[in-house]
Amino acid sequence: MKVVVSSLNAKYIHTCLALRYLKAFCRDEFDVDMAEYTIKDPVMNIVSDLFRRDPDVIGFSCYIWNIEETIRVISVLKKIKPELTIVLGGPEVSYDTEYWMNRIPEVDCIVMGEGEETFLHLLRELSASRKFHFVFGIAYRNKAGEVCVNPGRPKLNLDDIPSPHRFAEDEPALASRVVYFETSRGCPFSCQFCLSSIEVGVRYFDIERTKADLLHLIDSGAKLIKFVDRTFNIKREYAMDIFQFLIDNHRGCVFQFEITADIMRPEVLDFLAEHAPPGVFRFEIGVQSTNDATNELVKRRQNFAKLTRTVSMVKASGKIDQHLDLIAGLPEEDYASFRKTFNDVFALGPEELQLGFLKMLRGTGLRHDADKYGYVYMDHSPYEILGNAILPFSDLMRIKRVEDVLEKYWNAHRMDRTVRYLIDREFDSAFDFFQLFGDYWEERGWQKIGHQLEDLFERLKAFLLDRGTADFEVIEGLMKLDYFLNHKYKPRKIWWDFTLDKTAQLRGMRMLAEQPQRVSPAFAALGLTEKELHKHAVIETLPFDLQRYELDGTIDRSGRSLLTVVFEPDGSGTRHFSMRLESAAAIG
The missing domain is CATH 3.40.50.280 (Cobalamin-binding domain)
Structure with a gap:
């Protein structure tokens, strides 16, 4: 057979x-x-x-x-x-x-x-x-x-299941695929929107077998391993043992875990801050809502103060990227409440904020109680809600527009400096920026057409100019820096007119080659010739002191900056430098 x-x-x-x-x-x-x-x-x-x-x-x-x-x-x-x-x-x-x-x-x-x-x-x-x-x-x-x-079957002893990670046919593609891995099955929580809540208790695979499988995958070329455990850190000793093992044996492989942040002990966070190699671990944290009444209704135990402590300590370490999840449409969370949830979580500064929409999954308690909250949802997969008693379809569509712009401008990290400046100084909150821009995006029909990188910058510029945003020259300067840093190689196309004409650019390149110490010791250490600069660098002036802004956030417009962006010839990195100028004529 x-x-x-x-x-x-x-x-x-x-x-x-x-x-x-x-x-x-x-x-x-x-x-x-x-x-x-x-x-x-x-x-x-x-x-x-x-x-x-x-x-x-x-x-x-x-x-x-x-x-x-x-x-x-x-x-x-x-x-x-x-x-x-x-x-x-x-x-x-x-x-x-x-x-x-x-x-x-x-x-x-x-x-x-x-x-x-x-x-x-x-x-x-x-x-x-x-x-x-x-x-x-x-x-x-x-x-x-x-x-x-037929009746259901009793749960297996996990140690009776042979390893799923030992097939020779998988090895050639390991480096280019995501490898999914589990150390346990089950979830200790009872969140009514999640299928994991149906299985009572948590079972673990033998830790030595787990280590052996991980080592085999790493040795076989795996580059990204995602742990599918619903709460990886629920058993602290087990998690710490795996963390230590991966720190000792990662060999450049990246590991992603779903963790429950409010139960993370300070000593675990201190250990990771001290020992975790930068960029090797990623944490996915399901916040879903910061509305206490909502969390109580869906039986989600969460201490947001402790969650905030964990996320803040991890962020301060600079070692681990964090992906935080939200769900729009949970019971008793209307548009205003969700706006607060969004802003509460965005304020934590996650590298990625995933905005999802409630799905009425078969088998979940929330689907069973859908009528209680007035839910309307799709008959077929993905069973996404279309509204409830306090969150109509019109509000869901507004939040959809937030999600669209959030993905393009924050989660994709195309304009980190610009977006952060706009949220901190130009808009009432992060949610309001993404909402207003999302509304503007849809009004112009941009959701119906594709876009390239420069289109994203031009569309943000149009939105800000139409809105009458103050200090647009400063914002445009940050946009220029973000645009350059989105490229591995010197860009052939830009979306603005250089402030320096060709003569001034030639003069600037000559000055950088002959007097690199005017920029900084770090720039001088690169030892770039004028020919190399023309090939692998760009220069542009900005209408404020970029060095001071990056130091303490002050916008000093008493002078200008010469921005120099250097692209590694092999595409492995990009570095930027700036020097203060009293005027554009000061170049050379």
Whole structure:
């Protein structure tokens, strides 16, 4: 019996951990082939590839992001190969299972919940007596075509599951893909919007096995490993042991963890501040809301003061990037309350602020109580809300515009200096900047057309000029610096007219080559010739003292600055320098 397990990932760089668990657990009895695609792949390309593999059984791993595309693939597969046995599994079909069996008549079985042992038992029955009523944890169709749902299966001892990280076929692509890794299963919390709250208790894999798998992945070339544990730091000793192990053995690999910030002990933070290599760890922190009433309604225990302490200490260390999550649309959080939540969290200065929208996931308590709060939501995946009793669709659409501009201008780090200046000095709050700019963006129809880097700068400039923003020359100066620093190599295209004509630029380059100490000892140490400067550097004047602004935030317009940006020839880095000028004529 030929078996294929498959999934449609959200992006090519992603990998499906579930497929590897299934293959590893079944390998002593069945040869299981893995086939991964993306939700962007044409249906016929996926079907053609699966047909070419000529399987007897195909198991699809289903999630909120791929279920609709998977259904389209299944529909075609069953038409061209009616004898094929199709099995579904994964979190999207583990709840309301009878609904899925009725909606997708092409599906023969669904594996509910933890799938390794159940899938193996199902394969045994498919290859032999086909007594499906003996297989705990599945739904199937009996001989009369009726849907039968068997009782659930007890949880596995995690140490009985073979490693999913030892397949030679994975190794060539490890450096270019995201590797997903788990050290535990389950979650200790009861958040009513999250599927993880349904599984009671937390189980851990043996730590020595975990270390051995991590070391194998690192040695095999993995560059990014994302831990999928819902709360990596819930067991402090286990987390500290893994942190230390990765500090000792990272070899340039990057590791991302989902942590609960308000339970992070100060001694753990001090340890990371002292020992974590810069850039090797990333933390993802689900804040979701700072409204206490909202958190109580969704059974989310959170101490925002302690969370703030953790985020602030991590940020102060300069070692670990932080990705903070928010959810718009939670119970009793209207537009004004969400604005406060957004501003509370943005004030913490995360490297990335992810603004998501509540989804009514099957199996969650909040979906069960949807009518209580007046929720309206999409019938099919992703089940995103369309409004509730206090947050109408019109307000959700406004917040969508905030999300769009937030992604383009903050999370993408295209204008960190400019955006920070605008929020601190020109707008009432971070939320108001993103909202007003998002409204302006949509009014002009820019959401319907693409953009290149220079377009983002030109559109922000148009917004600020139309708004009548004070001190635009200063803001434009910061925009110029941000634009240069977004390039690995000297840019061929700019979106403004240089303040220096060609003669002044030639004079400036000559001065930098002959008198580099006028700029700074660090610039002089580069030892750049005039020819190298012309090839790998740009100069521009700014209408304020950039050195002083970067030192203490003061805008001193009594003089100008000569900004010099140097691009490494190999594209490995960009450095900027500035020197004070009393006037543009002072160059040379």
